[in-house]
Amino acid sequence: AQIEIIPCKICGDKSSGIHYGVITCEGCKGFFRRSQQSNATYSCPRQKNCLIDRTSRNRCQHCRLQKCLAVGMSRDAVKFGRMSKKQRDSLYAEVQKHRMQQQQRDHQQQPGEAEPLTPTYNITTNGLTELHDDLSNYIDGHTPEGSKADSAVSSFYLDIQPSPDQSGLDI
Numbered sequence: 001a002q003i004e005i006i007p008c009k010i011c012g013d014k015s016s017g018i019h020y021g022v023i024t025c026e027g028c029k030g031f032f033r034r035s036q037q038s039n040a041t042y043s044c045p046r047q048k049n050c051l052i053d054r055t056s057r058n059r060c061q062h063c064r065l066q067k068c069l070a071v072g073m074s075r076d077a078v079k080f081g082r083m084s085k086k087q088r089d090s091l092y093a094e095v096q097k098h099r100m101q102q103q104q105r106d107h108q109q110q111p112g113e114a115e116p117l118t119p120t121y122n123i124t125t126n127g128l129t130e131l132h133d134d135l136s137n138y139i140d141g142h143t144p145e146g147s148k149a150d151s152a153v154s155s156f157y158l159d160i161q162p163s164p165d166q167s168g169l170d171i
Helices: 026-037 061-072 086-109 132-140 148-159
Strands: 018-019 022-024
Touching: 018 026, 022 026, 026 061
Parallel strands: none
Antiparallel strands: 018 022
């Protein structure tokens, strides 16, 4: 699975994998490792509820370490061997969720953005688009009844098949 699509659970930066049991970035992985190696005790100069994000993660070590522990980072969670099927399925589901969220963000129209000039068509259960019906309606309204263009165009669009899915091919 592409774990990198899931942001760091500590600061939200780009993750690099599962470290100490949690999906984290390299920065939070190193911070947690150093704090555990030195048995560091940090103190918070504020109210122990500092925001930990990509830009502010280095401002309060106490709150950052507390967040690491709160989301489940542990020295004992160093992974040996392969993930169980349940862990893989859970991780796959999370990756898919983040992909869908990213696609939704990418496809949301910006205010003032123009509508597409070409219509979009849905794929039907047999894999053909619904273009034929729309085109037939157009032709029926703009050509004489029974013209050769009507049947020729209709049969042409009935023969169209979508391109095979090549997303899984390495090019």
